[in-house]
Amino acid sequence: MAQIVRVTASEEIYQTLRSEILSLRFKPGEELNLQLLSEQLQVSRSPVRDALMRLSGDNLVDIFPQKGTRVSLIDLKQVEEERFLRKSLEESAVRKFMHVQTEAHLKTMEETIVLQQNAMKEENFVNFLEADNAFHGIIFSGINMSRIWTLIQSQGGNHHRIRLLSFSEKNVLGNIIDQHRKMVGSLRLKDLTEVLSLEDKHLSKLLQETESMVLRYPEFFKREAPTQPFYMRSNYAKELS
Template sequence: MSDMLHLDSLEHLTRPSVADQVFDALRAKILALDLPPSTKLSEVDVARQMGVSRQPVRDAFYRLSKLGFISIRPQRSTTVSQISTNAVMQARFIRAAIEAQTVRVACDKLTPADHAALRDLLDLQRAAMTAKDPLAFHALDDQFHRDLCERAGCGFAWEIIRENKSHMDRVRFLSLSFASQDAFGDHVAILDAIEARDAASAMSHMQLHLGRIRIQIERIRADNQSYFATEVPCIPDS
């Protein structure tokens, strides 16, 4: 008997599974508020509408619940979670601490080729902003932050951020109707500082960029009270 390990092709392994596709579709609808907070979800209904079995839907629901996008109460109901202001502020706190250090490292490590690739990404952000396409802009915004981490050799940092930012994502998406120009300008300023290898400036601009959500969330809550959970603030505003 051969001891050789037989593996499927890489192409097969990297194709998204049905559960991945269901997860991606539901996450996009929750993020864009096509499925707003408190919307009830049913495995049976989602499976029927998407033309899949219930198992991949169940898997997607579990993943979404771990990220904080949905709330599953066994034998009762599954609903899209309300936005937690505390969770938003926790994510901002984590991101500000991690990403400030990431751009400090980026100032030393990024090459001219990295700078050029990030400039191309900013061009795509500008085009999405001009086209008034918030979903595309949000995806490119995420890509900018992820690419900064990865190009600085800190991909692990983005994994920590990604697992903690679901509530923040929805607030950021809601803010794009009035704050996309500020977000884009911040990205330009961050990259300018990185290219100049000015770590203090890069860190300051990143802190400013991620700190804007503290003001934006008040405006968004005033216009969308039903989207937010009622809770006692417990995160230091720093």
């Protein structure tokens, strides 16, 4: 029985810390003190340590032996991998959804758009993103593949955080709502070409916003050391001499 209680506590702590990271309440690069977290959550260090290990596997936490733990910086390479994963799977899901969609599905999508409008008025970016995810989740639940959507979300921590950052850019929220409205309209008309075009614009727009976000929040992003072409590296030059 004690083991079951511990697993439940560890899962709850994992979800709590993950939510804090994804909502940017824990900033990229922020130190996470094991003892302090244990005291704040009123639990022993062991389930907190387990949760941090899981978050490390999600690429949301960096653990440095003997040095400490910090929230992972946003890795642009991983952002692109996560975006590619989502775009590939969601476009396939839309093709299937087109054949099974019902008016009830589309009405529910429209309800999430209303939630986004409310969140935009309140400038509540976290709620806006939750409603955004709910909108797209309907596509996967509609084809009985909710587990795929869960996989996309579990593997999309970097993409999630950069999306949240992008909401502070001018007109971003309004444009997302407009694209969602157009998607629902195209789904009603069963215009697959238009829906896929809107999906591509919707899921690729972040590429256009990334540069300005890196300039605005440079401390949040992982910096890769520039790599020289192999023919310029010193060892290779020595081999030629």
